[in-house]
Amino acid sequence: GAVVSQHPSRVICKSGTSVKIECRSLDFQATTMFWYRQFPKKSLMLMATSNEGSKATYEQGVEKDKFLINHASLTLSTLTVTSAHPEDSSFYICSASSTGGLDGYTFGSGTRLTVV
Amino acid sequence: AQSVTQLGSHVSVSEGALVLLRCNYSSSVPPYLFWYVQYPNQGLQLLLKYTSAATLVKGINGFEAEFKKSETSFHLTKPSAHMSDAAEYFCAVTRTSSASKIIFGSGTRLSIRP
Numbered sequence: 095g096a097v098v099s100q101h102p103s104r105v106i107c108k109s110g111t112s113v114k115i116e117c118r119s120l121d122f123q124a125t126t127m128f129w130y131r132q133f134p135k136k137s138l139m140l141m142a143t144s145n146e147g148s149k150a151t152y153e154q155g156v157e158k159d160k161f162l163i164n165h166a167s168l169t170l171s172t173l174t175v176t177s178a179h180p181e182d183s184s185f186y187i188c189s190a191s192s193t194g195g196l197d198g199y200t201f202g203s204g205t206r207l208t209v210v
Numbered sequence: 211a212q213s214v215t216q217l218g219s220h221v222s223v224s225e226g227a228l229v230l231l232r233c234n235y236s237s238s239v240p241p242y243l244f245w246y247v248q249y250p251n252q253g254l255q256l257l258l259k260y261t262s263a264a265t266l267v268k269g270i271n272g273f274e275a276e277f278k279k280s281e282t283s284f285h286l287t288k289p290s291a292h293m294s295d296a297a298e299y300f301c302a303v304t305r306t307s308s309a310s311k312i313i314f315g316s317g318t319r320l321s322i323r324p
Contacts (some may be wrong), residue, residue, distance in 0.1 A: 098253075100253070126310070128243075128311060130286070136317070137300065137314045137315060137316045138254075138300070138314045140311055140312075140313070143311055154265070175231045185251075187253055189254075189312070198242075198244050198256045198259045199312060200256070201246075201253040202253050203251060203252055204251070204253045206251060
């Protein structure tokens with residue numbers, strides 16, 4: 095079945111630095127990927143829709159200059175948290191579909207970001 | 211706009227007992243509905259999906275859900291709970307079109323008592 099690989103699984107960074115998270119579709123091409131943020135004991139909040147070859151579409155309230163999304167190929171989307179602060183600490187999850195979402199989406203294993 | 215509401219943020223059942231996790235949806239267009247399970251510090255795994263075919267959907271690990279349009283519900287059930295079922299469960303909805311974003315419910319944490 096469809097596999098989505100997310101890397102790294104866990105990262106600790108200093109306040110003010112930037113962190114890049116990768117999301118890869120391993121055995122299929124994904125023109126669209128989604129990035130979610132999950133706070134402890136909370137649901138998934140959609141941050142943005144990543145479109146291959148074009149600008150990402152951000153949800154209301156999400157700072158596009160803070161969370162940079164690049165979808166340069168059909169198998170790779172990246173999320174860069176710029177000038178990270180402790181409040182950016184969270185669990186970030188990506189998802190993609192091999193069928194345009196009609197059969198559901200496959201999720202990456204998530205990235206635990208801790209900003210110290 | 212689409213949304214899902216999960217009733218009960220925490221459900222606790224005894225091992226071997228029936229599991230019932232409730233989900234109600236709101237959608238102005240025919241929806242696709244999903245149930246996902248999440249174990250601690252992991253991503254989400256698809257349990258089952260409703261995509262306008264059979265209203266009773268069977269998924270993995272013995273779970274099933276029934277789409278009831280009249281009640282706008284998509285409740286998740288399992289006849290007999292196992293300890294390994296303890297996890298967070300999310301109901302989700304999306305539009306019946308390509309690459310539509312998925313909207314998640316608030317989640318229900320399922321605990322299993324020995």
